[in-house]
Amino acid sequence: MSNCFHCGADCGKKPIKFDDKNFCCNGCKTVYEILNASELNCYYDLEATPGTIPSEIKGKYNYLDNDEIAEKLLEFNDGETSVVEFYIPSIHCSSCIWVLENLNKLNEGITTSLVNFPKKTVRVTFKNKLTSLKAIAELNTSIGYEPYISLEDADSKNNKVDKTLIYQLSIAAFSFGNIMLLSFPEYFQVDGFWLEKYKYLFRWLMFLMVVPVVFYSAKDYFISAVKGLRHKILNIDVPISLGISVLFIRSTVEILLDIGTGFFDSLAGLVFFLLLGKFFQQRTYNFLSFERDYKSYFPIAVTKIVNGEEKNIPVKDIEKGDRLLIRNEELIPVDGILINGNAALDYSFVTGESIPVSKNSGDKLFAGGKQTSGAIEMEVINTISQSYLTQLWSNDVFNNSEDITIKNLTDTISKYFTIAILLIAFVAGIAWYFINPSMAFNVVTAVLIIACPCALALSAPFAFGNILRIFGYKKFYLKNAETIENISKIDTIIFDKTGTITSNDKTQIHYKGVNLSSEELIAVKTILRSSNHPLSRSLYSYIVEKPFEEKPEEFKEILGKGVQAVINNSKLKLGSASFLNVESNSLNETAIHIQINNKYKGCYIFNNSYREGTKEVFNILAENYNLIILSGDNDGEKPYLEKLLPKKTQFQFNQKPEDKLTFIESRQKKGEHVLMIGDGLNDAGALAQSNVGIAISEDVNVFSPACDAILDAHEFEKLPVFFKLSKKTIRVIKASFVFSFLYNIIGMYFALTGQLTPVVAAILMPLSSISIVVFVTILTNWISKKL
Amino acid sequence: MEVVYITIGVSIIVAVFFFIVFLKSVKSGQYEDTYTPSVRMLFDDELVKDEKEGSKEPEKAKENQQTNNKN
Numbered sequence: 001m002s003n004c005f006h007c008g009a010d011c012g013k014k015p016i017k018f019d020d021k022n023f024c025c026n027g028c029k030t031v032y033e034i035l036n037a038s039e040l041n042c043y044y045d046l047e048a049t050p051g052t053i054p055s056e057i058k059g060k061y062n063y064l065d066n067d068e069i070a071e072k073l074l075e076f077n078d079g080e081t082s083v084v085e086f087y088i089p090s091i092h093c094s095s096c097i098w099v100l101e102n103l104n105k106l107n108e109g110i111t112t113s114l115v116n117f118p119k120k121t122v123r124v125t126f127k128n129k130l131t132s133l134k135a136i137a138e139l140n141t142s143i144g145y146e147p148y149i150s151l152e153d154a155d156s157k158n159n160k161v162d163k164t165l166i167y168q169l170s171i172a173a174f175s176f177g178n179i180m181l182l183s184f185p186e187y188f189q190v191d192g193f194w195l196e197k198y199k200y201l202f203r204w205l206m207f208l209m210v211v212p213v214v215f216y217s218a219k220d221y222f223i224s225a226v227k228g229l230r231h232k233i234l235n236i237d238v239p240i241s242l243g244i245s246v247l248f249i250r251s252t253v254e255i256l257l258d259i260g261t262g263f264f265d266s267l268a269g270l271v272f273f274l275l276l277g278k279f280f281q282q283r284t285y286n287f288l289s290f291e292r293d294y295k296s297y298f299p300i301a302v303t304k305i306v307n308g309e310e311k312n313i314p315v316k317d318i319e320k321g322d323r324l325l326i327r328n329e330e331l332i333p334v335d336g337i338l339i340n341g342n343a344a345l346d347y348s349f350v351t352g353e354s355i356p357v358s359k360n361s362g363d364k365l366f367a368g369g370k371q372t373s374g375a376i377e378m379e380v381i382n383t384i385s386q387s388y389l390t391q392l393w394s395n396d397v398f399n400n401s402e403d404i405t406i407k408n409l410t411d412t413i414s415k416y417f418t419i420a421i422l423l424i425a426f427v428a429g430i431a432w433y434f435i436n437p438s439m440a441f442n443v444v445t446a447v448l449i450i451a452c453p454c455a456l457a458l459s460a461p462f463a464f465g466n467i468l469r470i471f472g473y474k475k476f477y478l479k480n481a482e483t484i485e486n487i488s489k490i491d492t493i494i495f496d497k498t499g500t501i502t503s504n505d506k507t508q509i510h511y512k513g514v515n516l517s518s519e520e521l522i523a524v525k526t527i528l529r530s531s532n533h534p535l536s537r538s539l540y541s542y543i544v545e546k547p548f549e550e551k552p553e554e555f556k557e558i559l560g561k562g563v564q565a566v567i568n569n570s571k572l573k574l575g576s577a578s579f580l581n582v583e584s585n586s587l588n589e590t591a592i593h594i595q596i597n598n599k600y601k602g603c604y605i606f607n608n609s610y611r612e613g614t615k616e617v618f619n620i621l622a623e624n625y626n627l628i629i630l631s632g633d634n635d636g637e638k639p640y641l642e643k644l645l646p647k648k649t650q651f652q653f654n655q656k657p658e659d660k661l662t663f664i665e666s667r668q669k670k671g672e673h674v675l676m677i678g679d680g681l682n683d684a685g686a687l688a689q690s691n692v693g694i695a696i697s698e699d700v701n702v703f704s705p706a707c708d709a710i711l712d713a714h715e716f717e718k719l720p721v722f723f724k725l726s727k728k729t730i731r732v733i734k735a736s737f738v739f740s741f742l743y744n745i746i747g748m749y750f751a752l753t754g755q756l757t758p759v760v761a762a763i764l765m766p767l768s769s770i771s772i773v774v775f776v777t778i779l780t781n782w783i784s785k786k787l
Numbered sequence: 788m789e790v791v792y793i794t795i796g797v798s799i800i801v802a803v804f805f806f807i808v809f810l811k812s813v814k815s816g817q818y819e820d821t822y823t824p825s826v827r828m829l830f831d832d833e834l835v836k837d838e839k840e841g842s843k844e845p846e847k848a849k850e851n852q853q854t855n856n857k858n
Contacts, residue, residue, distance in 0.1 A: 094826045101827065117823040166813055174806050178799070198791055205799070 004028050007144075008049030027054045031143050038105045043095050050095035052144040059327065060141070063301030063312035064134035072300070073133065073153055075123075081111065083125050084133060086140065086147035091120040100145060107131055107139055151315055151333075152295040165282070168217040169275040175209040175217075176268040180762075182206050183265045187759050203255040206264040214248050218271045228411075236414040236457050239421060240274065243452025250445045263449065266761040270454050273769040277461035281481045285472065290479040292706050293398070294368070294390050294681055297349050298333050302326075305377065315384055322380045326371045334380050335387045338363050341376035345369030350389060350681045351632055353498045355535060355590055355606065358561070358576075368681060392657045392685045408485055409730065410460045413737060414453065421451040428752050439754050446756040450747035455740035455768040460733050463776040467729045470784045475712035476722050483708045486692045487726040489673045493621060494664065494686070496678035497631035497641075500696050501614050503713065508609040509542045513594070513602010519568075520596060521545045527552050527565045527572055536563070536574075539592055539604055562592075570597050577603075607637075613717035615644055620720040622646035626672070630660055632682055661685035677719075681705050718787070725784055732779045736772055743768035 002011045005021040006028035015022035016029050019036070023029040031054055035043050043050060063069050076083040091100070096115070100122045103113040109131025113124045122145075124136055140147050182202045185195055221237045221244065228235040244267065251262025289296070304313045305323040315333045318324070323339070326332055332345070343359035350368040359365060365378055367387040384390055425447040432440040464481035471478055478484065495501055516524070526547040528540040552565035552572075562575010573580055573595040580593045582600055593603040621627060627649045629641065635653040642651075652663060664674050664686050676683065676690035679697065684705040687693030695704035698713045711719070747764050750756045812818070 094829075097823060097826050098830050101830070115823055115827075116820045117826065118820060163813060167810065170806070170809060170813070174802070178802060201792070201795070205795070 003049065004051075005044065006032050006049065006051035007053050008051075009053070025053060027144075030054070034106065034143055035099065040099060040102055040105055043099045046095040046098055047093045050093050052090045054142055054144040055146055055329070057138050057141050059303075061134045061137045062303070062310075064137055065132070066301065066312045066314075069301050069312070069314055070133045073149065077128070080128055081125060082128055082133070083123060084136070085121050085123045086137070086149070087119075087121050087153075088140065088145045088147050089120060090145055091115065091117065091122075096145070099143065100140075103136075103139065106143075107135065110136065149300055150296050151298040151300050152292075153300060165275065165279055168220075169272070169279050172213050172217040172268060172272040172275050175213045176265070176272040179206045179209055179265045179268045183261060183758070183762070186261045187762070199261070203261060206262070207252065207255060210248070210251075210264045210268055213268050213271050214244060217275060218244050221274070233411065234415040234418045235411040236453060239414060239418045239451060239453050240457060242418075242448055243454075244271065246445050246448040247452070250449070261758050263758050263761050266449070266758070266765045269762075269766055269769075270452060273454060273766070274457055277458045277465075277773075280465040281461040281468070282465075285477050288477055288710055290707060290710070292704065293393055293684065297331065297368070297681065298384075299331055302330075302333055318380055318383055320380055320383060324378050324380060325375060326378060327375045328371060328373065330371055332365055332367055332369045332371065332378070333387075334367050334384050335382040336365050336378040336380045338365055339377045339379055342373055343369075343371060343376050344373040346372050348499070348680070351498055353633075389657065389681060392661070392682075395658070395661060395685055398685075398688055408460075408482060409733060410457065413456070417451075417453060417456070421447065424451075424748070424752075432754070442756075443751065443754050446751035446754070447748065449761065450751045450756060450764070451744060453740070453744070454765060455743055455772040456737060458769055459736035459740060459772050459776050462773050463729055463733045463736065463780050466777055466780045467725065467784065470780070470787065471722065471725075474718065474722075474787055475715045476718070477710045479708045483692060484726045484729055486673075486708070487675065487723060488730045490625065490675040490692060490723070492626040492628065492667055492672045492674045494628045494630050494667075494674060494676045494690070496660075496676075496680070496683050496686075497629055497637075498633055499679040500677055500683075501610055501629075503609060503611050503698070508607040509539065509604050510607070511602060511604050513600075516594070516601060518545055520570075520601075522547060523567045523570060523572055523596075524574065524594060526550075526567055527555070527563055527574060530555055530565070531557055531563050535590070535592055535606065538606070542604075572596050610644065611713070611716050617717060617719055618645045618649065621723075622648060626650075628652065630655055630663060630676075630686070632656065632660075657682040657685050661689045664689045677711075679704065721787055725787065728783045729780060732776055732783065735779070736776050739775060740768060740772055 002015050002022040003009065004011050004015070004024035006023055009024045011022050011024045015024065016026060017023075018029050018032065021032070023032065028051060031051055032041075032044075035041055064073075071077070074082050074084050088100075091097070097117055100115050101113055103122075103124065104110045107126075107130075109127045109129070111125045111127065113122055115122050122140075126136060137147050137149070182205055185202065186199060218241075222241045224235065224237040225241040228238060247263050247267040247270070251264050251267065254260045254262040299315060301312050301314055302318065303325040304311050304318075305325055310325060318334055324334075324336065331349075338359050338361050340361060343363070343365060344356040345359060345365065346356045347353055347366075347369045349370065350366075356372050357369070364381075366389060367382075367384070368389045382388070385394070425444050428447055429440050429444040432443045461481065464484050467484055468478055468481060521543055522545045525540060525543045525545055528536045528543075529547055530552060531537075548567065550567075552567040555563070555565040557563045558575070558579065562573065562579040564571070564573045564575075566572070574592055577583070577591070577593055580595045580600065582593060582595075590606040591603040592606075594601045618627060627646065628651075629645075629649060630652045632655050633653060635651070638651055638653065641649075655663065660683060664676060667674050668689075668691070674690045675692040675694065676686045677694045677696055678687055679695060683693075683695075687695060687705055687707045692709065693707040694709045694711055695707040696711050696713050696716065697704045704710050711722075743764065747756075747768075750760050750764075
């Protein structure tokens, strides 16, 4: 037994020998040859077996010669040099970085290539005269790094990372540090004489530094407060902005009139801590995207047949009546009718079902399927935006921007908080007006300053930020902090069936019919060896007997139907029920029927296997939630599911993508908070409509539809724990609210008695913020210990 | 004590200078990919050897170095 030198796969019995090394296939050997010829074999020293089997190129990238398409992909082009960024999913180790950054050794036209490992991209700069986009894409593919080019690349270019928050935060940090230093002398009042002389310099320097903090770093709080007020919501940003403005105005008045030093350090500190919380709450996963729609799956171009000639056109230009050529492994971008060839379509992107569906000429093909057996020709009946699947995206859910009226926990509390603060300030102002009118202004501003809910505003971001990180380590990736809060409110959980509670890779097989002798089994296996159909392959690995060495005679594979062959003088026919002319006892099953010497023997039935722990997960969830199965499939497995799952689980079968969406809408109208768990593009509408949409994915690097969270399929069993933790996090935040109110009460004592000096504020404010942060961090770590 | 004006002035100018340098480095995208450069810097040796190349010997040496690096 030997392993491939290039990709590490098992070479089987007959490895391809080259240069004293074993290879599993010709593809791997070719990559080795290419790299060896350019003295790039260091590739194999950096990591053992770093390669991936290259896929076939044959005409795949012809469309990159179309200038219109190429122009959309290029980031920069001045006629001589061009820059392109390819997304290459197979980047996985340091050898990959090395070889991709040495592309210039393989193609003279390439000037530089730069890999971004976390994002799995390579940015290539090349000379237009010496090479072309197509040549580079083909070069990458030929060494096993196939670039992934989709319709999305053509639409959105250069969506740069927003760095505003980093700038705001760094300005606040800079000013906070410097202002603190400058304000120290007056706090300690060491030497009366020289302090008197220089305090004006210090004060005005502080003023200069605080101006950008108020007007740049803190501007989002003002904007959000104004927006909130316009919608008649008192969100947390209202008291914050009030506090910031009062701090700024009072401090400026103090230094103008030479009353005191002002609260510039507290002001800069406050903004710094608030922004720090905001920054901490942001968690971006470079390798994930939560915004994908069908465009990330669909190709950018297709081959159109015009008068017998092949022509590459952008997908957007497809018109009704066009003839399209779909090659093996290509995706069908529009609805159409099959004209020529045998279609075996893998709709796993759409439905999660990975077993290909066979179609005959004249059948209708829906967009989203991946052709898996040879090339086909089809005639277009719907353009891309009108296709059955893509129509879904014209629904309003996909166009709704962030809803500003969504109330989160902090905002709910801040409503009462703000009203209370304003009342206290008002009453205190009147009271002091009668006691000592000169103090009234002081007290009112002091109340507003001390009430600025810094600690309150910090507890949620730090608690959520920490939980987000902990979930991320456990492979449950959330889009943002609000998702945790939304999960904690859920009362109904809806599951998709195929691909969500069933797993794609493990298919359960069982045999029904006359028992086969071991010799017959061997014969069946030998024939299956010659077939490339996915079902044949899974059955081949299911049968344990060793196949014959000799090849079957008269082997014939009828695509989409089955295979027949003669082996050891017995005639075998394997395939679908219609191929063998037998009555299929149930239409809903996927099965391979077997006929030996014209006698029907029986069939192998392929059942979807449910994920490990499905039963337990449902049993635990059933205690607290309504559970619903919402499937696009027929109800063939309903009896089994009813046995497996808790009694109160409801079932909805034969749901079209739009039906799923409207179903969720109707439940929401009843006042339910719905969480949807799905995986395919057909769930996209449901995921968008639900309060929380979770996409489940076998491999998180591969695509998943737009959603609020992505869960690694292997962590499916932990789902109830994640839900429970989200609820506990909310409790932690509530506890920290109580904690921060205590600080406010202490501060209020100083404010109401007119004793709030800058020193008190300078101690109380950071102390409360830091202790709250420590408090929530320790508690959230503690509650997630068991995860 | 007039020197305070100068010292404070200088300290603030130095602070602002470093602050601007920091902002520039953020803007240039220096912090966007913090992983790849850490791997890339280890490659420089291999590139030089490759250019020299020719016989099998340097390759052996390279391999030895590799194992040393790993240790």
